[in-house]
Amino acid sequence: MSALLAVHQLSVAYGGIQAVRELSLEVKPGEMVCLIGANGAGKTTTLKAISGLLPPHAGSVHFDGHSITRLPAHEIARRGLSLVPEGRGVFPRMSVAENLMMGAYARNDRAAIARDLDEVHALLPRLTERRAQMAGLLSGGEQQMLALGRAMMARPRLLLLDEPSMGLAPLMVQAVFDIIRRIAARGVAVLLIEQNAHLALKTCARGYVLENGVIALSGNAADLAADPAVRQAYLGG
Amino acid sequence: MDIFLQQLINGLVLGSVYALVALGYTMVYGILELINFAHGEITMMGALVALAVIGALALAAPGLPGVLVLGAGLAVAIPVCVALGLVIERVAYRPLRNAPRLAPLITAIGVSIILQNVAMLIWGKQYIPFPAILPEGRHQVLGATVSDIQIAILVLAVLIMLALILVVQKTRLGRAMRATAQSRQVASLMGVDVNRVIAATFAIGSALAAVAGVMVSAYYGLAHYYMGFLLGLKAFSAAVLGGIGNLRGAMLGGLLLGLIESFGAGYIGDLTGGFLGSNYQDVFAFFVLIAVLVFRPSGLLGARLVERA
Numbered sequence: 236m237s238a239l240l241a242v243h244q245l246s247v248a249y250g251g252i253q254a255v256r257e258l259s260l261e262v263k264p265g266e267m268v269c270l271i272g273a274n275g276a277g278k279t280t281t282l283k284a285i286s287g288l289l290p291p292h293a294g295s296v297h298f299d300g301h302s303i304t305r306l307p308a309h310e311i312a313r314r315g316l317s318l319v320p321e322g323r324g325v326f327p328r329m330s331v332a333e334n335l336m337m338g339a340y341a342r343n344d345r346a347a348i349a350r351d352l353d354e355v356h357a358l359l360p361r362l363t364e365r366r367a368q369m370a371g372l373l374s375g376g377e378q379q380m381l382a383l384g385r386a387m388m389a390r391p392r393l394l395l396l397d398e399p400s401m402g403l404a405p406l407m408v409q410a411v412f413d414i415i416r417r418i419a420a421r422g423v424a425v426l427l428i429e430q431n432a433h434l435a436l437k438t439c440a441r442g443y444v445l446e447n448g449v450i451a452l453s454g455n456a457a458d459l460a461a462d463p464a465v466r467q468a469y470l471g472g
Numbered sequence: 473m474d475i476f477l478q479q480l481i482n483g484l485v486l487g488s489v490y491a492l493v494a495l496g497y498t499m500v501y502g503i504l505e506l507i508n509f510a511h512g513e514i515t516m517m518g519a520l521v522a523l524a525v526i527g528a529l530a531l532a533a534p535g536l537p538g539v540l541v542l543g544a545g546l547a548v549a550i551p552v553c554v555a556l557g558l559v560i561e562r563v564a565y566r567p568l569r570n571a572p573r574l575a576p577l578i579t580a581i582g583v584s585i586i587l588q589n590v591a592m593l594i595w596g597k598q599y600i601p602f603p604a605i606l607p608e609g610r611h612q613v614l615g616a617t618v619s620d621i622q623i624a625i626l627v628l629a630v631l632i633m634l635a636l637i638l639v640v641q642k643t644r645l646g647r648a649m650r651a652t653a654q655s656r657q658v659a660s661l662m663g664v665d666v667n668r669v670i671a672a673t674f675a676i677g678s679a680l681a682a683v684a685g686v687m688v689s690a691y692y693g694l695a696h697y698y699m700g701f702l703l704g705l706k707a708f709s710a711a712v713l714g715g716i717g718n719l720r721g722a723m724l725g726g727l728l729l730g731l732i733e734s735f736g737a738g739y740i741g742d743l744t745g746g747f748l749g750s751n752y753q754d755v756f757a758f759f760v761l762i763a764v765l766v767f768r769p770s771g772l773l774g775a776r777l778v779e780r781a
């Protein structure tokens with residue numbers, strides 16, 4: 236099957252400093268893939284470049300067979316690629332309900348939007364109780380759930396998740412990952428970025444390991460988890 | 473009692489005009505954290521363009537009803553100001569969007585000087601009288617006098633402000649504006665074309681400024697290439713007074729400033745034992761502004777700094 240997302244030889248620099256170098260990766264339709272790496276490895280930079288928030292300095296990004304390499308972020312989003320950014324990025328001074336509506340901003344199929352909203356509430360009952368509350372007043376875990384629900388409202392074909400476990404208590408991490416799995420089970424492809432390599436490799440089928448802006452290793456999640464170098468560097472021996 | 477009521481009415485009328493202009497400052501600030509110092513000049517342009525149309529029509533077709541002539545003036549002034557606002561945003565501010573914050577501020581001052589000079593070249597330095605086309609009815613209310621123009625200004629301003637609140641709270645564009653104000657990046661991830669939303673914000677602000685400019689010139693019976701300076705400064709102060717970035721704050725700040733100014737003009741003589749006359753009303757307004765900001769630096773309805781961070 237051809238790739239839904241194909242990143243080819245992508246390089247991104249901040250000023251003169253190269254943060255990501257000649258990075259290539261693929262995500263197939265419906266697949267769950269993770270990109271793991273230490274602090275500052277270039278994970279966020281990679282996702283920002285894919286989703287149009289940062290202009291790549293070289294290389295290409297194709298989505299569904301079409302180049303999206305230098306498209307503005309809003310056009311990339313409209314093609315069905317949703318990024319849940321690092322730190323969740325909910326709109327703090329909007330209600331939960333309005334945040335969810337913002338997810339469907341680019342759509343105008345009202346009936347389908349209403350159905351999707353029901354589905355999101357079924358998936359995330361905690362949000363239903365807090366529908367009228369300002370998103371800025373939610374707990375970190377609830378904000379992450381809201382960010383996931385909001386992304387679902389866009390009906391994406393590919394979900395890019397930047398460290399959804401960050402700053403969450405272990406129980407909440409479990410709950411959030413449970414939701415991510417259920418989203419993936421609906422056929423949405425996921426590219427997951429994590430520092431928590433153990434959890435990421437357990438959740439995804441395939442993985443890439445990023446070190447200092449370069450892909451150092453890639454393969455089946457199970458193989459990566461068994462790799463001595465990965466165990467040593469990311470799984471605590 | 474009648475003097476009190478009179479100052480109250482005058483203050484509300486003046487304040488509602490300040491509020492319309494203040495909304496333009498606050499909307500742009502809310503979305504870009506930019507103080508669009510050229511906004512006062514847009515108001516001036518609105519007034520002068522409308523006056524040119526009104527003057528020409530009053531000459532060419534003296535029989536036309538005044539309201540129609542005024543409508544024609546607005547119908548030209550609004551699109552001219554909207555176009556002006558859009559061009560300024562595109563040419564002067566957008567290229568500097570990621571520049572240090574001082575750069576667009578200086579550009580804004582530059583743009584406002586350019587606009588003043590353009591207006592001076594077109595219309596000269598003299599005061600341009602507002603032709604006597606409007607009904608001049610006056611009504612006695614509990615000992616105070618209210619003119620038709622005052623009633624029209626107040627009613628129209630309130631309707632416009634209600635409409636604006638409705639747009640911002642309930643429509644797709646309004647949601648996009650609020651989202652963009654909270655995070656441009658995240659808004660773009662939702663599929664919002666941030667540049668278009670920013671342009672729409674300038675367009676709305678400029679349309680309000682055009683209307684306000686026509687109101688001021690109709691109220692005082694004249695317009696002038698320099699009128700945008702003080703009006704803009706006061707409206708900006710009103711926006712700061714209410715809490716810049718906050719729509720209701722701009723409305724409240726505008727009304728308050730109008731009231732302060734009007735009561736200040738009415739009572740400043742008594743308060744200072746005749747030392748300061750009513751010509752000090754502007755100073756008085758700014759004095760109150762400073763006093764408020766000392767105690768509430770983020771304005772009356774502004775988010776406290778912690779909330780903004």
Ligand SMILES: Nc1ncnc2c1ncn2[C@@H]1O[C@H](COP(=O)(O)OP(=O)(O)OP(=O)(O)O)[C@@H](O)[C@H]1O
Pocket residue numbers: 249252254272273274275276277278279280281321430
């Ligand atoms: N805006 C920026 N300007 C300059 N350098 C940056 C900027 N953002 C990130 N960097 C640098 O680029 C490199 C990659 O950063 P990036 O945020 O992509 O890492 P990351 O893998 O997401 O890290 P973390 O796990 O801490 O989120 C780092 O060395 C970082 O210091």
Ligand SMILES: [Mg+2]
Pocket residue numbers: 278279280321
């Ligand atoms: Mg990161």
